[in-house]
Amino acid sequence: MDVLEKARILGDAGRYDSCGPRACEVNVRSGLGGIYYAKAEHRTCRIYKTIMDNNCSFDCKYCPNARGGTKTKASYQPEELAKLFDYLHKHLSVEGLFLSSSVAGDPDKATERMIAAVQLLRGKYQFSGYVHFKVLPGTSYELIKQASELATRMSINIEAPNKAVLAELASCKDYKIDILRRQAWISRLNLAGGQTTQLIVNDLATDKDILNMMDWEYQHMNLRRIYFSAFKPVKGTPLEHEAPGSVLRQNRLYNVDFLLRVYGYHLEEFELAMEDGMLPGRDPKLALAQATFDAPVDINEAPYDELIRIPGIGPRTARKIVEREAKITTFEQLQKLGGWVKRAKPFIEIGGKRQTMLSQF
Numbered sequence: 014m015d016v017l018e019k020a021r022i023l024g025d026a027g028r029y030d031s032c033g034p035r036a037c038e039v040n041v042r043s044g045l046g047g048i049y050y051a052k053a054e055h056r057t058c059r060i061y062k063t064i065m066d067n068n069c070s071f072d073c074k075y076c077p078n079a080r081g082g083t084k085t086k087a088s089y090q091p092e093e094l095a096k097l098f099d100y101l102h103k104h105l106s107v108e109g110l111f112l113s114s115s116v117a118g119d120p121d122k123a124t125e126r127m128i129a130a131v132q133l134l135r136g137k138y139q140f141s142g143y144v145h146f147k148v149l150p151g152t153s154y155e156l157i158k159q160a161s162e163l164a165t166r167m168s169i170n171i172e173a174p175n176k177a178v179l180a181e182l183a184s185c186k187d188y189k190i191d192i193l194r195r196q197a198w199i200s201r202l203n204l205a206g207g208q209t210t211q212l213i214v215n216d217l218a219t220d221k222d223i224l225n226m227m228d229w230e231y232q233h234m235n236l237r238r239i240y241f242s243a244f245k246p247v248k249g250t251p252l253e254h255e256a257p258g259s260v261l262r263q264n265r266l267y268n269v270d271f272l273l274r275v276y277g278y279h280l281e282e283f284e285l286a287m288e289d290g291m292l293p294g295r296d297p298k299l300a301l302a303q304a305t306f307d308a309p310v311d312i313n314e315a316p317y318d319e320l321i322r323i324p325g326i327g328p329r330t331a332r333k334i335v336e337r338e339a340k341i342t343t344f345e346q347l348q349k350l351g352g353w354v355k356r357a358k359p360f361i362e363i364g365g366k367r368q369t370m371l372s373q374f
């Protein structure tokens with residue numbers, strides 16, 4: 014098999030790993046799969062996302078590369094991958110590499126081949142840009158440390174919010190030992206780009222399960238981001254006939270993630286808007302405001318923490334409101350400060366004016 018055929022197969026297989034909540038595929042005339050626009054180092058750039066090998070010895074039920082699958086087997090030699098990436102970097106403006114692999118043989122053997130490819134890139138091909146290195150479950154500490162010296166960012170997929178859900182999906186991975194212990198090691202290695210993780214959103218877990226795990230991960234694993242993937246049944250896998258996961262649900266989880274990280278919400282707040290452990294099917298900030306506000310908020314008296322909980326008012330607008338010396342007397346003034354007035358109106362009072370009757374809350 015020639016390198017271009019390998020690139021087509023292995024680049025296409027790379028799409029099952031998320032490199033951003035809204036990464037999108039680049040349509041390149043070469044027909045190569047695996048080139049994406051993604052956020053890396055605080056800007057959008059072209060990333061080549063690929064796996065090293067697609068012949069896994071593990072049995073994850075959702076994965077097209079799992080053992081016994083019917084796909085065409087392909088595997089890069091380290092030099093082939095490094096040379097191909099060098100070409101993409103120089104001729105197709107690809108600025109970063111996102112490298113993963115199936116567990117071909119055992120995790121250490123597969124990781125050694127990934128490391129060899131990145132060593133060639135950093136040494137022989139003098140590439141100093143972004144490398145995201147996917148850690149395979151069960152990899153030894155020595156190899157993770159070695160990879161961390163070459164990578165910008167690392168990640169290991171937790172896939173599920175707890176041991177029981179993972180056990181439904183895969184028999185070869187021990188949640189605590191093969192995944193969480195490796196995450197803890199990565200968090201101590203202090204990579205410039207930190208670490209991220211990915212989790213499949215399916216019917217085996219509630220939103221509450223997922224959000225609890227997400228909160229724990231941010232607190233204990235020094236995580237930069239968590240990526241959610243609505244479950245997609247893949248042909249040729251044991252789950253091919255299952256219903257796909259909800260993309261709307263995936264996006265609601267991203268909304269809550271943003272509210273926790275950027276707005277400073279607390280996880281317990283969302284429990285007030287949940288039913289049977291699930292978030293409502295609408296914007297979580299709006300749902301939470303509807304569930305918790307018992308009267309319109311006086312925009313000139315409210316502290317910052319209360320202002321950012323009003324739908325239509327974000328952190329920048331809230332900051333401008335509290336720093337302003339003159340009182341806001343009209344909805345137009347609020348709009349000029351960046352507020353989304355139509356959204357905020359039912360929840361606020363300005364100069365004694367309100368749109369909503371108290372009984373409507």
Ligand code: SF4
Nearest residue numbers: 069071073076079115
């Ligand atoms: S370990 Fe990774 S590549 Fe292997 S079957 Fe599981 S998800 Fe697929």
